[in-house]
Amino acid sequence: MGETFPEVRQKRRTGQGDRIAELGRFFRNPGLFTITLLAFLLIFLFIVYPIGRVLLKSFTVSYPAVIVTFHHPRPAPEGFKERLAGIVDRAAYGVKGIEARRLSAEERETVLTVRFRKDWDDLKGLNDLRRALGKEKDSLLPLAVEIKYRLGQETEASFLTYREFFSQSRYYRALKNSILLACITTLIVVPISFCFAFSGLKGPPYIRGFLKIFGLLPLVAPPFIFSLALIILGGRQGIITRLLDLPLNIYGWQGVIIAQTVTFLPLGYLMIENVLRSLGSNLEDAALDMRASDLQVLLKVTIPLSAPGILKAALLVFILSIADFGNPMLIGGDVPFLATGAYLLWVSENNLEMAAVFCVFLIIPSMIIFVVNEFFLKGKAYTTVSGKPQESERRPVAGKVLYPMLGFSLAVSALIVLCFGIIFLGAVTKILMVDNTFTLEHFRSPNGFRTLITSVKFSLGAALIAPLIGITVAYLLVRKKIPLKRVLESMSLLGFAVPGTVMGIGYILAFNTPPLLLTGTFAILIVNEAFRNISVSLEAGVSKLHQIDPAIEEAAADMGAGSFKTYTRVVLPLISSAFVAGFIYTFMVGMIAVSAVIFLITPGNDLASLYILSVAEQGYLGMACAISVMLIAVVLGSLGGLKIMMRWTKTEIL
Amino acid sequence: MKGYVRSLWFLVLAALTGFLILAAPAEAQRVLRVYTHNDTAEMEKWVPEAEKAIGMKIEWSPRMASMELWTRVLAEAPNFHADMIWGFLNSHAQVGAQRGFFLPYKSPAWADIPAEFKDPEHLWYGYNYWFSALGVNPELLRKKKLPRPRSWMDLTNPVYKGELVMPDPATSGTAFIFVSAIMQIFGEEKGWEILEQINRNAGQYTKSGSAPAHSVAQGEFAVGISWDQAVYGRVEKGFPIEGIIPAEGTAFDLEAVAILKGAKNVEGARRLIDWLGSKEGQTQIGLLRSKVVRPGIPAKVSVDPKLIRYDALWAGENQKRIMSEWAKRFQR
């Protein structure tokens, strides 16, 4: 079973005739047909459609409009339209903010549509217009009309929003900043991750466990708690600022960069360690044997060989940095970024068109990188193909290579520990370093508890749905002959590739009007989170299924198990480890979710991670720390419980 | 194969736990869902009292800044996700009433509260009022040798460069009231000039209106633009902060409450409005706010501000225009 069957689906070439026959079989199999159709529909509805709505929205512009209806008797009085037009002309002259108006006559009524400037308040327009027409009462009376006023909106397709984006610095600077930030963060995270991975693998054995704990610790915390800790440490009145009497200001670039570095370290570390480990020590030994010093081995062999893997990690960190919401929100100060900018455009101006344009610029880099990764980097990794992994002893690397890296890693570890420590101390003291009295008052937050419970429900819901769908799709992709495989796969992966802000705004656009009125429900939160994360379960499912010899299934089918029975009795247990992996991942991500859900929460559906963000913004840092501590405890507790459950049921994770 | 069958138990167990947790507290009680721009700390105190009074559970949140709240309401119309708004700007209440967002309710509990605090058509009620105020950190002023500001105009003094913290009008109602008050006191043209200079001094914009008072109290900034209880509440707790009412006068705003059309729990919303107008409710509000609307209920009046005649309707009708002008001029 250790054998893998890579690229099975690509390699199986079928002729035209075969394909038609296959399709025939597909349509004649009602179970398969229904499941496939359902998968297509759900994934289209909850991933592709919202993104499509965002794209559409970015190409429209809407103006506030006031619609005035003049009801008149039949037949209309002589010269009615001309006289009315004259009155309207006179009245509109005194009303500010009018951009265009249109008078259209129908049988029983005449409709005046007045379009106001984009930034005009429609209600003011309506009131002004009503007052102006009120002054014309004497002229209107002979026409015997009844007047009705209504607020409206004129929407048209246009590139205007894009033009506005590029003409105003407050908009295009967000794009520039986001890309710059992503570059800087990536350039910092990748070397640090490399140092962590390298010194973990080459340093003394106990160091590795140590570094692993610290490298992965940030995973269990909401992504913005480092911002929180940094504010407590280095804000204008932070601990460091006061102790050293420095005019520090952590808000802005420096804060976001440090916070993002720590936040994305686990991912970089996991990926790069994986690369280095799969590289094995064989080639490094060979280089060493070729008289190369440890430094030369590192520069000429280890780094060039792990380059594709490192590049992959770098691209992922880049995407995550661009999509990051919590850190720029909390510690970004006045610097505009795309992901948070889109949110602020929505909440403060209700400017969904510009928010949609922001989203488009969030999607583009992610899509480019996604495509590069999928089509150019996939499978382009140097792995040593040796029958058995060489169980050789750890050869010590020269100190002058190892120690700088190790020292650097330990310094970063210290920062991580410091941040966690600050959060913990901040939670149990009145005001850390100002009034260090021990207190539990920050934990007494009824709403904090409530949101925590909501968060758990939310994450559990998403964690049950995501693997179910992801693995079903994986099964369809790997094992079944269904049409449009590539399309289904790409559609499913899209949810992960597209930043959460886009999915949040997309859901508002797509599900805020009947018949798809879903916003405001708890379900929409879960659905959003689940569909954004199916790709992880899908990948896990695909890799697991590739490990399972199709012969096992065939054997089961031979013994008389039907297709459904094959799935539940044979395939399902085999891929339960993929399910567990998807479950854990989705649960953890759900507990600390911020970016998409912030658009969708309503009273009663508030999540703990967002509540922390909100209280932190209001300056209640102690309470933010306390809820963070509880959240981390819940995540760790759940993972521990899961582990016990898995030991009991003897399930492995991947 | 046996191991696999056993691991199937894991799936069953996981699913079971999930369903239990998701399905367990199928709300026996009716729930009142409210939007609010009130401070988290205030809500954490008021909500339990209100819940006792109306006999229902109250789900509030997410806590939003005033502008954020109003945009959400606008975006959701006409399918609101909450039963009512408990705590929002007077100007928004007036706009909302005109747009027909609210359900009228003539509350008997409000009968003896002056008419100026109530909508004539009973669409909304103002249950207390609050006003813009400055907070200064005297220690920091002394340390940095800065003069004590006495008026709005003083804030334009370049000595305060980088020492001023104010809320962002894009999100904060406090900031919006401040900006529209400046417009109303000085006229639009002069107003923009003054704001231009204040903007140059601003070291930081915060999302919420209370945060500047918090920053000043923490010693992060010398001067902050905030609202009354955000400042005086901290004075009382002994933080190094002092309140200042600018000499030109300050704008006040009614804290409004209204029932949203299509509310699922109208009964609860009505009870909450009754409670807010009642002696008990007003007493509770008075514990945390400077001025309440029911005569004879003590509140935390620590100053008697010089109030300008603030035109909330004008503010409501010109919000979008002022805000986009602000964003164009000052957004960094």
Added chain:
Amino acid sequence: MGAKEILRLTGLVKRFGDLTALNQVSLVIERGKLVTFLGPSGCGKTTLLRIISGFSFPDEGEVVLDGEDITQTPPNVRDTAMVFQNYALFPHLTVAQNIAFGLKIMKKPKKKIEDEVERLLNLVQMEGLGERRPHALSGGQQQRVALARALSLEPKILLLDEPLSNLDANLRILMRGEIRKLHRRLGITIIFVTHDQEEAMSLSDELIVMDRGVVRQVASPVEIYETPADEFVARFIGQINFLPGYVTAVMPEGMILTTEIGELFLAPPDFPAAPGARLAAVVRPESVGIARRGAKPPEEGMNVIPGRVEAAMYLGFLMRYTVRCKDMSIQVDEPDPRYNGIFDEGSEVDLYLRRRVHLLSR
């Protein structure tokens, strides 16, 4: 130290936790010899090689290379070069760059590197393939590149770690010949590690048979095969009939060894063996003759042991019989079944055993 000696290992001990991988290994390797470490997996031969190459350091003992103590010297300053089991070619470099890797590290002039790479490519018959990437080469070609790369360092000792184990059978035999040729041509000292006894026999000047961290025998292939030092060596190399017994009588012209298949009259061993001594006769299957029961022995004075054919296996180039003699089965390889005829299972036969056999004391 003699001029012939290139490598001296003294009292090497290596432990991994509770496991002793090497136990007091001492060896001397002569200049210009092709020496093979042979043994089953886990015998310590790879550990020994890694200690010689510097990838591992012994807990006790010392390694002296050409008169210089290199016990604690790291691999990049040792005059050894290794060809790894999976070749360990750098996948991101071309063949030429792979070969030039060490030369560049040693900062040789550019022209010299080019010439050297050219020469080495010729040496391993890889002319014109210098620009290929390793993954575009066959296993045999990769093997050659790995050899050329190791040779580029002009090492005092070339270490080959099971270099042929990843090749298919025919190629393995071909490469065996090439390595042998290369050794003859360059006169370089080579240490070759393998678990394949045929490979070891055909290549080496000297075999070092190891088992569980201990050197069992150091000798030429012929000596190892004909006169194994102990039961382990005897059994590990080729097929063997191991006949334990004790001496019952000693005469001037020979002695009698009583074994499970009966009394054998044998020439005395080159060590003293008094009556009662416990010895074992070690007899290769091809040294046992077989004939129909009662036939005349082909030579005078041979031991004749009656038996019954238990199994007969036709292998083409020989006939392999398992013959039951009293309580023991004896394996017999009959090299010329066409001439001598084939005995079916169940046939009653006589086995012939010469007087001169290899004897081990037990």
